Amino acid sequence: MEEQQDRNGRVITITSGKGGVGKTTTTANVGAALAARGKSVVLVDADIGLRNLDIVLGLENRIVYDIVDVVEGRCRLRQALIRDKRLANLALIPAAQTRDKEAVSPDQMQELCRELRQQFDFVLIDSPAGIERGFRNAIAGADEVLVVTNPEVSAVRDADRIVGLVEAAELPPPRLIVNRIDPELVRRGDMLSVEDVLEILAIPLIGVVPADESIVTATNRGEPVALDPSSRAGQAFRDIAARLLGEDVPFQPLEAPDGVWRRMLRALGFGGRT
């Protein structure tokens, strides 16, 4: 009985089309960053059958009820909400692992979003890959959409498809997160740059997340990098959260981190442009 008044929160769906570009990591980290800023946040894992968000947050062992239990009325919404172990104002509604996307309808998702937005400032929905039922469920109750892509031709192609579908659903133009950009590869011309991606997608940019090994280890440990003040990727996620809050945050300069190896090469005269 902690929340009485309607918070009238924002429902934001994180999607991508292509799988494996970092939707779930983005959802967890942007959510954690918003929660660290004092907002009440609930993350909804809409990837029914391929439950992941709980693992990234290190909350798998706490799951009793899931999203399908809620929409089918087997439990109350409150019972399915898992409170994060680090941030008191961050919660998760896990996906069902033993069911599939057809277990939830777009109407049910809309209803769920309506209930959640009364209790939370932000409702972040982690969309499954693809453009089918799972995706349509994920955007059914959304006010805004964030599209995650990698600087790869196939990921950008799928993101473009998704942007078209979001526009067709009469939602506002989605905002773009370019994830796993490697400044060194871009510099060598071996990777699409953020500008290349923007030229095709032509939607507003809300975040650029550098490729960062620490994300892999943090994800495996169930620790959002957004809570690690020394992580460059974590800073990028915190910046996205700040931009969602309407703050005008400049984009971090995309330089390759000056590692020992590069410094040594430069000392030997191989450093190239700095």
Place this chain on the structure above:
Amino acid sequence: MLDGERLEASVRVRGTQDGVRLVLPRDVAFPSILAHVHDVLEARAAFFRGAALVLDFSEREPVLEEIVALQRLLDARGVRIQAISAETPEHRERLARWGFRTELAGSPRRLRLVEPGAEEAPDGSATYVRRTLRSGMSVEAEGHLVVIGDVNPGALVVAGGDVLVWGVVRGTVHAGRNGDTGAVIAALRLAPMQLRIAQLVARAPDRGAHLLDAPALARVVDGQIVIEPWRIERR
């Protein structure tokens, strides 16, 4: 007084590459010309409404009062005079001195001949799409197709006639799908996955697909699709 047939021949309406021309005869008194133009406008009101034409004095000596009378008549029916032309340099000079344009600057290339009385242009009208076509979207048109926006990779555009893209073509465009090898594809930038004109197919090079960073036009030359940059100064 002229009989019907001679009257028919007095003022000629010609569809030309530059559009519609109203050609005035040399030896006919002006009042009957005025009457005839009036009849022509009445008979083909729908065709002329909102049109712009060239008033061609041909060998007839231009007289300011006649021009003014014709202009008033045409104005009343929503027809605009684009230019007034004449056969001899002296006559053209005189028209220019009065402040009229004597010829159209740079006639458009592929303007189709439109004969008065024809219901519509031979290829039908153009379809107009004002948005970027993203991956997975497709648009088909019977006639010409105009896209204001980009055609992204994974998008497909098909038209019976020409395709004009005011944007970047990165996807696949098919013009003249019913076999019209005269169809063209024009875009602000052509970096297509594939272009098709009639039954011909041109695809992007597998390696080093470079982007022609200029407006360009693709057409069929000797049974092959060729892409040429569009140079404004040439035309």
